[in-house]
Amino acid sequence: xxxxxxxxxxxxxxxxxxxxxxxxxxxxxxxxxxxxxxxxxxxxxxxxxxxxxxxxxxxxxxxxxxxxxxxxxxxxxxxxxxxxxxxxxxxxxxxxxxxxxxxxxxxxxxxxxxxxxxxxxxxxxxxxxxxxxxxxxxxxxxxxxxxxxxxxxxxxxxxxxxxxxxxxxxxxxxxxxxxxxxxxxxxxxxxxxxxxxxxxxxxxxxxxxxxxxxxxxxxxxxxxxxxxxxxxxxxxxxxxxxxxxxxxxxxxxxxxxxxxxxxxxxx
Numbered sequence: 645x646x647x648x649x650x651x652x653x654x655x656x657x658x659x660x661x662x663x664x665x666x667x668x669x670x671x672x673x674x675x676x677x678x679x680x681x682x683x684x685x686x687x688x689x690x691x692x693x694x695x696x697x698x699x700x701x702x703x704x705x706x707x708x709x710x711x712x713x714x715x716x717x718x719x720x721x722x723x724x725x726x727x728x729x730x731x732x733x734x735x736x737x738x739x740x741x742x743x744x745x746x747x748x749x750x751x752x753x754x755x756x757x758x759x760x761x762x763x764x765x766x767x768x769x770x771x772x773x774x775x776x777x778x779x780x781x782x783x784x785x786x787x788x789x790x791x792x793x794x795x796x797x798x799x800x801x802x803x804x805x806x807x808x809x810x811x812x813x814x815x816x817x818x819x820x821x822x823x824x825x826x827x828x829x830x831x832x833x834x835x836x837x838x839x840x841x842x843x844x845x846x847x848x849x850x851x852x853x854x855x856x857x858x859x860x861x862x863x864x865x866x867x868x869x870x871x872x873x874x875x876x877x878x879x880x881x882x883x884x885x886x887x888x889x890x891x892x893x894x895x896x897x898x899x900x901x902x903x904x905x906x907x908x909x910x911x
Contacts (some may be wrong), residue, residue, distance in 0.1 A: 650683040654691045659692065669694050669707055701728060741842075761796040762807045769813035781823060784830045791855040794882055812854065825851055831905070840887050848891045852898035 647658045661673045664670040694852055706724050749759055770792075774785045779868050792809065795801045812818045820867045828847050833838055884890040 645683045646815075647683065648686060649680060650691065654690055656691070656695060656696055664691070664704075667704060691870060701732060703728075720749040737749040742841065755868035760793055761798070762793050763803070763810070766792065766806050766813070769810055773819065774811060777823075781827070784826050787830075791882065798882070803835060818854070821854065825854070829888060829891060832891065833885050833886045837887045837890050844887060844890050844894065849898055851891065 645653075647661055651658045651661050657688070661670065665672055670687065673683050673687060676682050693705055693711065697710055698704060702710060702725075706721075709721055709724070742897060748764070752759055752764075756768070758771070762770075767789075770785065774782055777785060792806075794897045796806070798876075812822050825847065828843070832843065832847070835843075878911060879889055883892060
């Protein structure tokens, strides 16, 4: 049988067959007196095995070993197959996460809502607050929303943090306090941290008592930890202003001291 018939019988193409010849996976057949290659049923069986393993997800470079044709001890087929399965499971997990996110985005698009990485409860609460706020607060709130979205995308805070933000925004008294802290936080931009020491310290203490910022401590320069998949942002990246950054770091320190008091300390 000619190469075209072989390829058709196995469900591939002559080009693929020639590629397997170049890789050494499929031996070159004998040539007839007229120069044409003549394939046999053995070649069909061999090619079907190669295609089957490739369709299972095995890289072409490992197929010879899987067929028992590598020198003994040169390749551990069991280890290779396990590694392939681990990689496939990792890809499946990533696809499952993407499916969940895309489904949520589709729902938002159908409802004509802004596409955002923020949990829907946080996004809705912030949007409602922005729409109801005076012009003086809107810019700060929009910037706060952008900052929270960066945190959500980069994975620098856990979901529990956003649950706390949602609860704060949905409570009238806490919401007003939150707005007051946000205004004070905005006024720190551009100020020298040393000169703003008193304002920074009081704001950090109030913020720590209101929001769970303990997770942000892990993004400090000396203890950078990131659980996200997209970036390795630190708090320096998220908050470039030194005075504002000091507030967050100090608030996180307040929480750590409260939750894990040193010997002799009190809660």
